[in-house]
Amino acid sequence: PPLVAEHGPARILALCNQKGGVGKTTSTINLGAALAEFGRRVLLVDFDPQGALSVGLGIQPHHLDRTIYNVLMERDTTVEETVLRTCVPDMDLLPSNIDLSAAEVQLVAEVGREQTLGRTLRPVIDNYDYILIDCQPSLGLLTVNALAAAHGVLIPLECEFFSLRGVALLIDTIEKVRERLNPDLEITGILATMYDPRTLHSREVMARVVEAFGEIVFDTVINRTVRFPETTVAGEPITSWAPRSGGAKAYRALAREVIAR
Numbered sequence: 305p306p307l308v309a310e311h312g313p314a315r316i317l318a319l320c321n322q323k324g325g326v327g328k329t330t331s332t333i334n335l336g337a338a339l340a341e342f343g344r345r346v347l348l349v350d351f352d353p354q355g356a357l358s359v360g361l362g363i364q365p366h367h368l369d370r371t372i373y374n375v376l377m378e379r380d381t382t383v384e385e386t387v388l389r390t391c392v393p394d395m396d397l398l399p400s401n402i403d404l405s406a407a408e409v410q411l412v413a414e415v416g417r418e419q420t421l422g423r424t425l426r427p428v429i430d431n432y433d434y435i436l437i438d439c440q441p442s443l444g445l446l447t448v449n450a451l452a453a454a455h456g457v458l459i460p461l462e463c464e465f466f467s468l469r470g471v472a473l474l475i476d477t478i479e480k481v482r483e484r485l486n487p488d489l490e491i492t493g494i495l496a497t498m499y500d501p502r503t504l505h506s507r508e509v510m511a512r513v514v515e516a517f518g519e520i521v522f523d524t525v526i527n528r529t530v531r532f533p534e535t536t537v538a539g540e541p542i543t544s545w546a547p548r549s550g551g552a553k554a555y556r557a558l559a560r561e562v563i564a565r
């Protein structure tokens with residue numbers, strides 16, 4: 305993809321699916337790293353109290369003094385003083401840990417509670433080209449905040465028989481957020497993950513996904529490989545840990561599609 309001469313304002317993408325284990329966190333790390341390889345400035349937002357995104361980048365979030373929780377809940381804590389540099393040049397991380405689960409409860413009483421993340425990110429939007437939000441596996445208030453802050457949603461979908469269950473509910477939530485909070489919100493794309501090209505089952509699920517959702521399904525498909533769990537242990541994106549692997553190539557192809565959309 306062509307390089308950019310000037311950076312920002314960022315396009316904010318939420319990686320969202322209320323089902324766990326479908327590749328949200330893995331896709332956030334590796335799409336982010338691939339976008340950074342293409343010269344984009346990237347901020348990854350860990351928006352799951354489990355902190356898996358932070359751990360996947362080699363950070364132990366439970367010992368941090370400042371996380372996204374403080375930025376959301378305290379007026380005098382800024383994103384700029386909370387972000388961490390990662391092993392990938394031009395890719396920053398806004399970390400999270402279990403504290404974030406308290407925010408979900410505390411935000412309920414706030415005015416403009418659904419727009420808290422959007423307000424929080426506004427001061428840094430010109431510093432980045434992409435802000436990727438790794439959502440927790442639920443459709444609760446934190447996820448609604450991510451959808452209200454985003455320009456687009458990227459839905460990772462596991463190539464398993466039951467994966468289509470629940471997507472209707474997710475799309476329904478996206479539509480409600482669009483009507484009530486964020487009229488510009490769009491579905492950037494559906495990403496098939498955990499694809500096993502050797503099984504008829506994977507191919508059948510993929511065919512059903514394309515039949516159901518058509519053009520919004522990315523051409524790029526992420527194969528199932530143990531390399532991804534291995535990168536989590538390594539605390540690095542696959543693009544730097546195994547730069548010539550199929551997985552690294554796939555996330556670069558996805559980054560090209562995201563830039564083109």
Ligand code: ADP
Nearest residue numbers: 324325326327328329330498527528529532533
């Ligand atoms: P989510 O964030 O949706 O819960 P993760 O990205 O954490 O999902 O992935 C769940 C587990 O599956 C992790 O252990 C991860 O390493 C592994 N994983 C992710 N993508 C793949 C893949 N394409 N092939 C094999 N394992 C994967």
Ligand code: MG
Nearest residue numbers: 328329352356
């Ligand atoms: Mg996750």
